[in-house]
Amino acid sequence: MMSDFKELVKEEKVKQCPRQYILALTDTLNVITGKWKLPIIASLLYGKNRFKDLQENIEKITPRMLSKELKELEVNGIVQRKVYDQTPVLIEYILTESGKNLINVVDTMLDWGMAHRREVMKNDRP
Amino acid sequence: MMSDFKELVKEEKVKQCPRQYILALTDTLNVITGKWKLPIIASLLYGKNRFKDLQENIEKITPRMLSKELKELEVNGIVQRKVYDQTPVLIEYILTESGKNLINVVDTMLDWGMAHRREVMKNDRP
DNA sequence: ATTGTTACTATACAAAAGTATACTAATACT
């Protein structure tokens, strides 16, 4: 079964990309671009969900950036912030369904990246 | 068949992402991030391969940015620059195999983006 | 009263990415 975008590209008469496609692609880009987004999402996938866990797991990230990125991921519906009223306070960042599904995107990116490296090697020394 | 990254995440004992995975992901991010990369790649997929075509096809891009991005895509092995010695000179930017394969990444991003919008709608008005 | 813990915020700054506007080189056509 062929996907939307491949169908679209196959049809040579198509002149313009539908607006909703552009919106969807922009959303995805916003969620994965930046220096810290993928490390944070990967850490959350691994089950590191507290602020301190993330800070320890992601080398050299400052609390300012971690806080900023988590907020952005929250308003974009990628993570959910859960507060447990203990002492000291416990706060967990949990991936939403959409957040978990990002693994498909990451995975395709990984596949392409690996294949691209093989391709470049092949062409450099034929 | 399950992919590399999904396998990795399933194994809870895994503590660190292999270096080559990080490199591959970084490569992919570098190729698709920025305001103009996807529009340029999409235009090239559609068969718009001359500088002027791209300039007309991509609204509001300046020649400086187009030139800069094309150069970057070239050194990263995504496009190939072909010079035809005519008058006026004809220069074509052609996607490499890796460049064409980016459609898989774009497509997965599109799928996720569309599904995410449906998910957000569902949660906003339950 | 001091120290420890978690989860941050505030301020100032540096670097990267993108924009605006004008200009150039090579060639051919009139």
Added chain:
DNA sequence: AGTATTAGTATACTTTTGTATAGTAACAAT
């Protein structure tokens, strides 16, 4: 000699993104 065409480059600037460093709030334990 002046104009058109393609494919860019040059310079100065603004905006966005990320860094460095220090400080805060709410408790509890000693």
